[in-house]
Amino acid sequence: MQNTNLELIIFSAVSGLVITSTIGFIVFVIFKYQKSHLQHLTEIETQKNEFEKTVLDVKLEIQEQTSHDIAREIHDSIGHGLTLAKLQLNTLLELPSETDFNKVRMAVDLLGQSIQQLSDISKNLNAEALLQQGLLPAIDEEISRLRTLNRFEVQYEVNGFTSYMESQQEIVIYRVIQEGFQNILKHSDARCAQLQLHFHPEYLHVSLIDDGNGFDPSTPKRTRSTGLSNIENRIRFLSGEFQIQSSLKKGTRIQFTIPYQANVKFN
Amino acid sequence: MLIELPEFEQLIEYATSFFYTKIILWISVLYTIIKIKKKQILSSEFRPLVIYLTLELTLGLIDNLISPNRNISFQARLYFINFSNITIAVFEFNFFSSLHNRFFNYKKNNINKVLFIVLSTLSAIIILYTSFIDAREIFRLTYLLGSLEFLLIIYLSVDYFKSLIHEMPKISLFEKGSFWCFLGALFYSSISAPFYVVGPHFPTGNELFDSLLPALLYYMPFSILFFCLSKGLTCKTPIWN
Numbered sequence: 001m002q003n004t005n006l007e008l009i010i011f012s013a014v015s016g017l018v019i020t021s022t023i024g025f026i027v028f029v030i031f032k033y034q035k036s037h038l039q040h041l042t043e044i045e046t047q048k049n050e051f052e053k054t055v056l057d058v059k060l061e062i063q064e065q066t067s068h069d070i071a072r073e074i075h076d077s078i079g080h081g082l083t084l085a086k087l088q089l090n091t092l093l094e095l096p097s098e099t100d101f102n103k104v105r106m107a108v109d110l111l112g113q114s115i116q117q118l119s120d121i122s123k124n125l126n127a128e129a130l131l132q133q134g135l136l137p138a139i140d141e142e143i144s145r146l147r148t149l150n151r152f153e154v155q156y157e158v159n160g161f162t163s164y165m166e167s168q169q170e171i172v173i174y175r176v177i178q179e180g181f182q183n184i185l186k187h188s189d190a191r192c193a194q195l196q197l198h199f200h201p202e203y204l205h206v207s208l209i210d211d212g213n214g215f216d217p218s219t220p221k222r223t224r225s226t227g228l229s230n231i232e233n234r235i236r237f238l239s240g241e242f243q244i245q246s247s248l249k250k251g252t253r254i255q256f257t258i259p260y261q262a263n264v265k266f267n
Numbered sequence: 268m269l270i271e272l273p274e275f276e277q278l279i280e281y282a283t284s285f286f287y288t289k290i291i292l293w294i295s296v297l298y299t300i301i302k303i304k305k306k307q308i309l310s311s312e313f314r315p316l317v318i319y320l321t322l323e324l325t326l327g328l329i330d331n332l333i334s335p336n337r338n339i340s341f342q343a344r345l346y347f348i349n350f351s352n353i354t355i356a357v358f359e360f361n362f363f364s365s366l367h368n369r370f371f372n373y374k375k376n377n378i379n380k381v382l383f384i385v386l387s388t389l390s391a392i393i394i395l396y397t398s399f400i401d402a403r404e405i406f407r408l409t410y411l412l413g414s415l416e417f418l419l420i421i422y423l424s425v426d427y428f429k430s431l432i433h434e435m436p437k438i439s440l441f442e443k444g445s446f447w448c449f450l451g452a453l454f455y456s457s458i459s460a461p462f463y464v465v466g467p468h469f470p471t472g473n474e475l476f477d478s479l480l481p482a483l484l485y486y487m488p489f490s491i492l493f494f495c496l497s498k499g500l501t502c503k504t505p506i507w508n
């Protein structure tokens with residue numbers, strides 16, 4: 001009987017050991033596999049982000065190149081043609097008839113205005129040329145242009161000490177601000193817009209606020225204007241953080257932060 | 268082993284005493300069969316599994332009808348229990364071996380073939396041999412073959428799990444069909460293997476021990492195996508992937 005009990009104990013111990021080692025082995029394999037799986041998922045995510053950034057980079061590069069080409073075409077071809085037409089019309093001002101004189105005078109004025117508008121558009125499209133003086137003068141110019149439109153009051157404020165930024169970074173920031181103002185012009189029906197630039201030691205914080213129509217933030221992203229997604233994509237490209245707050249009839253607040261050391265490939 | 272070998276009649280009684288535990292087992296087999304889709308039942312890839320499950324269910328049911336039938340001689344009843352257990356063991360190994368082969372893209376085909384031939388030959392010898400020996404020896408040989416089969420399944424399962432450690436994990440382990448199959452196989456074989464070593468000495472006379480141990484160490488992991496197989500059949504990837 002004693003021997004039987006001893007055998008049962010030995011058997012139970014051996015069984016227990018086998019079962020425990022089996023479970024231990026299975027847990028070890030699961031743990032190891034899932035760890036590698038998580039690592040693999042992280043790698044895929046990183047590759048995906050890098051790919052998206054490259055696509056965005058190429059897209060922005062194409063956009064800038066196209067704008068640059070259009071600006072050059074406007075300046076070199078259309079602008080040049082119109083200037084010649086204006087000069088030709090000026091020679092007709094010496095005609096004796098007063099009616100004809102007035103007509104030609106009007107035509108010359110209209111041509112002059114068109115040339116000026118085309119020149120503005122051309123400058124606007126060519127961000128590289130615009131930013132030769134730096135980001136702040138370019139924004140100043142954009143603000144002046146908006147003020148001449150007289151659609152809404154523009155308040156502009158810069159805080160902190162300006163830091164060095166890559167020119168391509170400046171182009172993207174400038175385009176984002178431009179896009180923001182375009183949205184206010186097109187959709188908000190605002191009476192006042194406020195642009196604030198705050199240069200922190202390590203990043204630039206920008207906020208653009210308007211008191212216009214606003215929108216329902218619960219609206220799905222895909223149904224919103226492409227302008228907003230453009231802004232978001234550009235900021236993501238600069239490894240920045242983007243935030244938008246809005247409610248119906250209470251205006252919109254766009255804020256973004258861009259680190260100076262962001263790795264910008266766009267060239 | 269110092270535990271005395273059981274008497275002839277005791278063995279038959281013992282073999283028919285797990286009726287309710289067997290019901291759970293059959294439910295799990297049925298559940299697995301249900302999980303195999305119509306197309307899969309006809310496909311050659313699923314043939315080893317379909318044969319295994321069908322044999323398990325039919326032989327198990329016939330076994331349960333024959334064992335308590337006193338009109339049939341003890342020897343014949345015992346011979347059938349022995350025959351069904353060995354047949355199921357062979358087809359069980361065949362299924363896991365084919366699964367293992369497919370998982371490794373038939374790279375280890377030869378080893379598995381050899382193992383299968385060895386097991387089948389041994390089974391045939393034992394089935395033939397048991398026609399001439401007495402009941403206790405039949406049980407002893409059946410358990411011996413069962414232990415050997417379990418050891419082979421443990422080898423296949425451990426080999427599979429070892430390969431997982433070095434695998435580039437594209438999907439979660441719990442979404443892999445093969446993981447569930449081999450998890451069930453390893454769990455079932457490694458838990459039942461120690462029981463098969465002492466199996467020939469059952470019933471021991473200790474009531475609690477006799478009823479609890481086989482249920483815990485054999486029927487429970489066996490049912491878990493089928494639930495694991497059915498889980499594997501519903502995974503994103505097929506059971507051999």
